[in-house]
Amino acid sequence: xxxxxxxxxxxxxxxxxxxTINFNVMELKEKEGLLTCPHCYRQYSFSDSTFIEKLEKLRxxxxxxxxxxxxxxxxxxxxxxxxxxxxxxxxLLLTRMNTVITLEVGGYKIDFNxxxxxxxxxxxx
Numbered sequence: 001x002x003x004x005x006x007x008x009x010x011x012x013x014x015x016x017x018x019x020t021i022n023f024n025v026m027e028l029k030e031k032e033g034l035l036t037c038p039h040c041y042r043q044y045s046f047s048d049s050t051f052i053e054k055l056e057k058l059r060x061x062x063x064x065x066x067x068x069x070x071x072x073x074x075x076x077x078x079x080x081x082x083x084x085x086x087x088x089x090x091x092l093l094l095t096r097m098n099t100v101i102t103l104e105v106g107g108y109k110i111d112f113n114x115x116x117x118x119x120x121x122x123x124x125x
Contacts, residue, residue: 005026006026006059006114009021009112025114033045054101099114100113
């Protein structure tokens with residue numbers, strides 16, 4: 001499989017900053033869980049084993065979605081309502097709905113935002 005990028009972002013916890021920090025889930029392990037806010041330079045160390053395990057599962061999910069990309073156009077999610085039922089293409093769900101994983105890190109609940117959307121070969125953001 002080609003090298004993938006899976007861009008995830010969260011808001012800096014520094015009260016005076018609060019700007020978006022982007023990182024590639026696929027490279028976080030290589031960087032030993034260390035990130036720096038590019039705006040205020042606050043350091044983040046994501047070394048908690050539970051947190052790393054959850055991000056590893058997220059990484060595996062992204063790889064599975066990439067691997068299944070050729071069949072996503074044939075997969076639908078059925079939605080039943082009082083007015084009837086509808087099939088929503090799975091690919092549409094991936095590209096039009098924001099995915100957020102909320103994890104506790106250092107006593108803070110942080111929303112990590114990502115979209116599983118192939119922008120170009122090998123890229124998801």
